[in-house]
Amino acid sequence: MTSGLVPNFPFCSSSEVRSLSNYTFKNHPRLRLTNPSSLQLHPYRVSPQAKATSAAMEVSEEIATTSDSSPPIKLLFVEMGVGYDQHGQDITAAAMRACRDAISSNSIPAFRRGNIPGVTSDQMKLQIKLGVPNSLQQSLDIERVKSVFPYGKIVKFEVVDGGLICSSGVLVEEMGDKNDDCYIVNAAVYVGY
Incomplete structure (x- = not known):
């Protein structure tokens, strides 16, 4: 069925590949290798698409960590979260929940314990990026959102176009609903020094 199969294991030596092939191909009912000694090792190859993706990632990391109006940071973590306001149609509440979601399941003791040589907790820097539906961006209270972060400058x-407005499926007047809209905000929190 697969007699012409020549696997490519770029990080294995010849003996490791033969050992692997003898076990894998003899013990697996669907895989057969008629001549394990014909296994060839190929040098590690990177496709043009992978090279382009890697270059784009480097550029986007540089953009994410620097801007014209703020000093560059040495990026350590990127925390991501999502926040919802299902009732009341308050985009700021959704944004605050997104930021809390991003930071709530992480602990960064390195700043407090001095694990980064020459860096103290006073030097922690944050960059916040929120995806908010365009039509709601003007009603976002940025100062309330910033209050979510307990420390770090x-x-x-x-704020960029993003997030979502969708139906919550029900209008609950007792909870302050004006309609059945649910607001969703995405948050990315860049942590560094």
């Missing part, structure tokens, strides 16, 4: 706060 916010050096950049960016």
Whole structure:
């Protein structure tokens, strides 16, 4: 069925590949290798698409960590979260929940314990990027959103088109609903020094 199969294991030696092939191909009912000694090792190859993706990632990391109006940060973590306001149609509440979601399941003791040589907790820098539906961006209270962060200096706060407005499926007047809209905000929190 697969007699012409020549696997490519770029990080294995010849003996490791033969050992692997003898076990894998003899013991697996669907895989057969008629001549394990014909296994060839190929040098590690990177496709043009992978090279382009890697270059784009380097550029986007540079953009994410620097801006014209704020000093560059040495990026350590990127925390991501999502926040919802299902009743009441308050985009700021959704944004605050997104930021809390981003930071709530992480602990960064390195700043407090001095694990980064020459860096103290006073030097922690944050860059906040929120995806908010365009039609709601003007009603976002940025100062309330910033209050979510217990420490760290916010050096950049960016609001971009994103998030979502969808139906919650029900209008509950007792909870302050004006309609059945649910607001969703996405948050990316860049942590560094």
